[in-house]
Amino acid sequence: MYVVIAGGGEIGYHLAKALIEAGHEVMVIESDRHRAQWIEEQLGSVVLNAPADEGRYQLEAGCQRADAVLAVTGEDPKNLVICQLARYNCGPHGRVIARVNDPKNEIVFKALGIDETVSSTRVLMNVIEQELPTGGGGFLPLMPLTGSHLELIEAEIAPGAPSVGKPVRSLDMPPGSLIGGIVRGGKVVPGVGDAVLQVGDRVIVFAPTVAEAEVRKTLYG
Amino acid sequence: MNVLIVGSGRVGATLAGMLDGAGHAVTIVDVDRASFAHLPSTFKGTTHLGNGADLDVLRQVGVDKVDAFLALTDGDNRNLMAAQITKEIFGVKRVFAKVNDPIRAEIYRAKGITTFSRTTILAVLLQAMLLDDREVGEVLLQRTMKLERVMAGEESAAAAAPSGARR
Numbered sequence: 152m153y154v155v156i157a158g159g160g161e162i163g164y165h166l167a168k169a170l171i172e173a174g175h176e177v178m179v180i181e182s183d184r185h186r187a188q189w190i191e192e193q194l195g196s197v198v199l200n201a202p203a204d205e206g207r208y209q210l211e212a213g214c215q216r217a218d219a220v221l222a223v224t225g226e227d228p229k230n231l232v233i234c235q236l237a238r239y240n241c242g243p244h245g246r247v248i249a250r251v252n253d254p255k256n257e258i259v260f261k262a263l264g265i266d267e268t269v270s271s272t273r274v275l276m277n278v279i280e281q282e283l284p285t286g287g288g289g290f291l292p293l294m295p296l297t298g299s300h301l302e303l304i305e306a307e308i309a310p311g312a313p314s315v316g317k318p319v320r321s322l323d324m325p326p327g328s329l330i331g332g333i334v335r336g337g338k339v340v341p342g343v344g345d346a347v348l349q350v351g352d353r354v355i356v357f358a359p360t361v362a363e364a365e366v367r368k369t370l371y372g
Numbered sequence: 373m374n375v376l377i378v379g380s381g382r383v384g385a386t387l388a389g390m391l392d393g394a395g396h397a398v399t400i401v402d403v404d405r406a407s408f409a410h411l412p413s414t415f416k417g418t419t420h421l422g423n424g425a426d427l428d429v430l431r432q433v434g435v436d437k438v439d440a441f442l443a444l445t446d447g448d449n450r451n452l453m454a455a456q457i458t459k460e461i462f463g464v465k466r467v468f469a470k471v472n473d474p475i476r477a478e479i480y481r482a483k484g485i486t487t488f489s490r491t492t493i494l495a496v497l498l499q500a501m502l503l504d505d506r507e508v509g510e511v512l513l514q515r516t517m518k519l520e521r522v523m524a525g526e527e528s529a530a531a532a533a534p535s536g537a538r539r
Contacts, residue, residue, distance in 0.1 A: 204448075205473065205475070205476075206475060206476075206479070207475075227425075227453070228425050228447065228450045228452070228453040228454075229449045231449070231456075232449040232452055232453070236476070236479065253426070255428070259427055259453075259457060259461070262457075262461050263453075263456050
């Protein structure tokens with residue numbers, strides 16, 4: 152795989168190192184001369200010393216043949232423009248992925264045409280929510296679904312949750328969302344629509360990213 | 373007209389002062405409180421401390437109700453992000469962004485953002501002045517000099533406002 156990494160900060164450098172070790176081809180675009188030199192000393196000739204938010208340097212880095220362009224600088228506006236220019240300059244075939252520093256910019260980037268984003272804040276939040284004892288319930292965004300504005304959510308029904316004792320059909324779920332399955336005692340419950348939710352049920356939901364809060368309110372309280 | 377300007381540097385603050393003087397409702401946003409010192413002492417509009425490329429800040433200052441939006445910070449990318457949020461998410465129709473890289477300016481113009489590059493504007497003006505091309509240079513130059521005389525306190529603001537006939 153050939154990957155262009157825009158931004159040679161800590162994340163960009165370690166990402167490049169890991170990808171090279173995994174046998175992939177990499178080009179890092181870094182505007183700071185000293186930083187670019189340092190990366191070259193560590194990883195070899197895999198650095199282009201240039202601003203990544205100018206289209207001609209993306210082309211010079213060979214983004215037309217790249218399988219992915221990753222924008223991982225510490226500035227959200229820069230990552231947005233890098234991704235939009237990559238879409239414009241480098242053709243539609245490769246994946247374009249942005250790091251967002253402010254988690255709410257995930258929604259902003261999607262609205263502006265950049266579907267694939269990674270928010271380190273949100274990844275850490277998910278880990279923490281997974282690790283914490285939930286007291287017999289939990290609400291866990293599992294993963295975004297590639298190429299859509301949807302995500303996969305798991306909600307464990309807690310005692311006292313507003314959805315306990317209600318048939319799935321009667322729940323007031325936000326538009327565009329769907330309860331895909333219910334796991335009870337390690338087994339899938341057949342006939343999702345007619346099932347009545349019980350404490351301890353693990354409900355798998357497909358929902359628009361923007362509606363996550365509403366799903367939480369409906370199922371989990 | 374209700375106008376929102378992001379970036380209170382020399383350009384943003386000067387424009388804010390001109391529009392305010394002409395009777396428009398102006399709100400200006402900047403991350404640095406000290407930058408509001410660029411505004412003329414007569415400025416009666418609203419100043420707001422915050423990041424103009426932030427969804428919540430834009431919502432707070434009522435971006436959905438403005439007639440025109442201008443992103444005039446010194447960062448091309450910040451201006452482009454603020455302008456796109458305003459156009460695509462809040463549906464404002466007249467959106468301008470200062471983008472000094474001419475290539476980026478051209479690409480985003482195709483996306484419906486009115487971009488302008490100080491680089492090309494100045495280069496075209498200077499060329500017109502050098503070659504004595506009156507058509508391009510004269511009007512802009514006269515109006516610019518008039519504005520500068522007003523800012524230096526040598527002339528009243530009324531004299532600098534473009535007359536109806538010229539528009």
